[in-house]
Amino acid sequence: MSAPLTHTYRSGEVHRFDAQGQDFIYLVSAGAIFALDGAVGDVLAMLDSAEMAHADLVTALTGSGYSAADAEDLVRELRLARVIVSDQTVAAPAPAKPEGDYPLQALVLNVTNQCNLACTYCYEFGADKIATPNGKPKYMTIDTAKASVDLLLAQSGGRPAVHITFFGGETLMNFPLLRQVVAYATDQATAQGRTITFSLTTNATLLTDEIIEFLATQQIGVTVSIDGPKEMQDKRRVYKSGKGSYDVIEPKLRKLIARHRTRAITARVTLSKGVTDVVSIFRHLREDIGFHEVGFAPVTESGEQAYALGEEGMVTVLEQFHQLADEWLDYALKGRMHGFSNVSETIGELVQGTNKSHPCGAGLGLLGVGPSGDLSPCHRFTDADSHVMGHVSSGIDRKAQGEFLTKGHVGAKYECQSCWARPLCAGGCHHEAFVRYGDTGHANLHYCDWIREWTDTCLKIQGTLAVQNPEFLEKFAERKGLS
Amino acid sequence: MKHLRPINQKAKAIDESVDTQIAAMQDDVVALQQQVRPHVPMGCTLSFSPGWEVDASGGTAGLCQPVERDIYDCYVTCFWPVQVPDHVNYSPDWASNCSAAAKDWRSLDIIFP
Numbered sequence: 001m002s003a004p005l006t007h008t009y010r011s012g013e014v015h016r017f018d019a020q021g022q023d024f025i026y027l028v029s030a031g032a033i034f035a036l037d038g039a040v041g042d043v044l045a046m047l048d049s050a051e052m053a054h055a056d057l058v059t060a061l062t063g064s065g066y067s068a069a070d071a072e073d074l075v076r077e078l079r080l081a082r083v084i085v086s087d088q089t090v091a092a093p094a095p096a097k098p099e100g101d102y103p104l105q106a107l108v109l110n111v112t113n114q115c116n117l118a119c120t121y122c123y124e125f126g127a128d129k130i131a132t133p134n135g136k137p138k139y140m141t142i143d144t145a146k147a148s149v150d151l152l153l154a155q156s157g158g159r160p161a162v163h164i165t166f167f168g169g170e171t172l173m174n175f176p177l178l179r180q181v182v183a184y185a186t187d188q189a190t191a192q193g194r195t196i197t198f199s200l201t202t203n204a205t206l207l208t209d210e211i212i213e214f215l216a217t218q219q220i221g222v223t224v225s226i227d228g229p230k231e232m233q234d235k236r237r238v239y240k241s242g243k244g245s246y247d248v249i250e251p252k253l254r255k256l257i258a259r260h261r262t263r264a265i266t267a268r269v270t271l272s273k274g275v276t277d278v279v280s281i282f283r284h285l286r287e288d289i290g291f292h293e294v295g296f297a298p299v300t301e302s303g304e305q306a307y308a309l310g311e312e313g314m315v316t317v318l319e320q321f322h323q324l325a326d327e328w329l330d331y332a333l334k335g336r337m338h339g340f341s342n343v344s345e346t347i348g349e350l351v352q353g354t355n356k357s358h359p360c361g362a363g364l365g366l367l368g369v370g371p372s373g374d375l376s377p378c379h380r381f382t383d384a385d386s387h388v389m390g391h392v393s394s395g396i397d398r399k400a401q402g403e404f405l406t407k408g409h410v411g412a413k414y415e416c417q418s419c420w421a422r423p424l425c426a427g428g429c430h431h432e433a434f435v436r437y438g439d440t441g442h443a444n445l446h447y448c449d450w451i452r453e454w455t456d457t458c459l460k461i462q463g464t465l466a467v468q469n470p471e472f473l474e475k476f477a478e479r480k481g482l483s
Numbered sequence: 484m485k486h487l488r489p490i491n492q493k494a495k496a497i498d499e500s501v502d503t504q505i506a507a508m509q510d511d512v513v514a515l516q517q518q519v520r521p522h523v524p525m526g527c528t529l530s531f532s533p534g535w536e537v538d539a540s541g542g543t544a545g546l547c548q549p550v551e552r553d554i555y556d557c558y559v560t561c562f563w564p565v566q567v568p569d570h571v572n573y574s575p576d577w578a579s580n581c582s583a584a585a586k587d588w589r590s591l592d593i594i595f596p
Contacts, residue, residue, distance in 0.1 A: 024490065027494070027497075030493050030494075030497060031491075031493050032489070032491060032493040032494035032496075032497050033489075033490040033491045033493075033494050034487040034488060034489055034490060034494050035487070035488040035490055036486065036487060036488075037485075037486050039486050040486045040487060073485065074485075074486055076505065076508075077484050077485060077486055077487065077501060077505070078486070078487075080500075080501040080504050080505070081484065081487055081497055081498075081501050083487065350491060351491050351492065352491065352492050352493065353491045353492050353493020353494060353496075354493075355493070462490065462491070463490070466490045473490075477492065
């Protein structure tokens with residue numbers, strides 16, 4: 001006869017937090033969030049100090065007033081949910097590398113690599129650029145664009161809906177192509193009984209009434225790169241002459257937002273040295289101009305540029321992020337949407353329990369297409385010889401894709417293995433890592449503390465809502481499911 | 484689950500999975516693995532699969548059927564990985580004198596191929 005199995009338990013990988021006097025855990029191996037009762041707290045407290053054998057744990061619990069049967073049930077429940085792990089537990093497998101033929105969901109078409117602005121921090125043209133556009137086409141041709149659409153439809157497996165994002169350079173410098181692509185792609189998708197949706201990113205300088213009308217009637221989502229009110233926008237988002245772009249775009253944005261009601265119009269703000277006044281930027285863009293959502297991200301740079309946000313800038317930014325996060329929660333408690341994307345996006349992932357194998361869809365369900373037809377992991381690698389991942393005429397280079405995804409897998413990033421925030425972060429932007437460390441597979445270590453603090457903040461928001469307005473979270477999940 | 488309340492969709496999936504596992508365990512055979520063992524009368528066994536019968540003390544001496552009976556079970560179902568006569572090709576009659584294993588097990592004999 002074999003000896004009975006004896007379990008020795010330790011705490012599983014959990015991040016504990018509280019909100020509104022309620023204790024919660026974020027279960028790192030799964031991305032799951034649970035509210036705890038006191039009994040779970042007792043077990044975790046005991047296991048914090050030392051590993052315990054099954055019998056000792058049960059004895060300790062019965063000593064604190066639980067019945068033997070209750071104690072056994074509690075331990076079993078925690079073991080099965082992997083909140084505590086036994087030396088007899090077989091470790092859950094790490095998220096696997098996706099199959100080589102993972103179906104595409106979206107393409108980013110860089111319809112041109114030309115731009116009418118000369119923003120000083122630009123990742124495509126600035127000091128840290130990785131693009132090598134010399135000798136390559138400056139504008140995408142209709143043949144290349146059609147081949148891209150065909151590739152997307154052919155490589156997207158059975159997905160009922162796919163998406164195309166138009167990007168640049170300045171996207172609207174090739175508006176005639178954009179219009180042709182929308183018509184062609186819609187026809188092709190409809191013929192296959194599938195749907196295709198579109199969005200674009202623009203600096204808004206070239207918007208006209210005609211373009212706005214087209215975007216509204218075709219239900220094309222619009223993201224505007226804008227840094228805030230005049231003094232901040234004009235600091236770095238300038239024409240080649242050095243002239244600021246705010247006065248040109250401001251009336252156009254008001255027209256766009258007044259006319260285009262079929263999709264959310266989003267502002268995307270780049271934070272850089274001196275452009276850190278998040279709250280006043282948000283007020284201006286959300287309340288004055290009228291954007292539906294406003295999202296912020298620090299400028300990508302190698303760590304040596306004068307426009308870098310720097311540690312001090314990050315502290316200011318985070319303080320103001322917290323202020324807007326508090327407002328977001330107040331709105332949510334009243335059942336309203338606030339419009340601060342940095343919270344909305346994170347809550348969207350927390351509501352689902354996202355547990356990422358890779359930081360984003362780049363090279364996975366999403367690819368970038370340069371004006372030449374070269375494929376790349378995403379728009380940020382467009383025209384970079386170092387990151388070509390095939391061509392629209394010859395298809396996806398599966399070897400290059402495999403290498404990129406193997407490197408970028410969260411399981412391949414040593415520093416991430418001990419971090420509780422990895423289910424959402426997975427090491428951060430591949431492009432940012434390449435610019436900073438010369439390796440797309442490097443964890444973005446300069447953001448770790450920041451990411452953990454922000455994730456914790458959003459967990460507390462989620463916890464508060466779970467206690468005080470759970471209906472909002474349910475509605476939010478539905479909304480995210482639809483978008 | 485009683486002590487963990489799911490707050491997001493992944494947690495709900497875990498909740499359902501754990502509840503399913505716990506429900507399945509209600510009917511599970513735990514018998515001798517239990518730390519406080521159930522009362523088992525001498526001569527009885529709680530597990531009935533050949534090769535695994537043990538008496539209440541964890542041995543085989545107190546079983547009401549001899550462990551040798553296992554061999555017969557293997558012959559029919561190929562459960563126990565020991566060598567038994569090939570009843571398909573060479574020894575189709577090996578068990579012909581053993582119609583009831585509990586009574587006739589002594590009739591099962593060694594064979595020499």
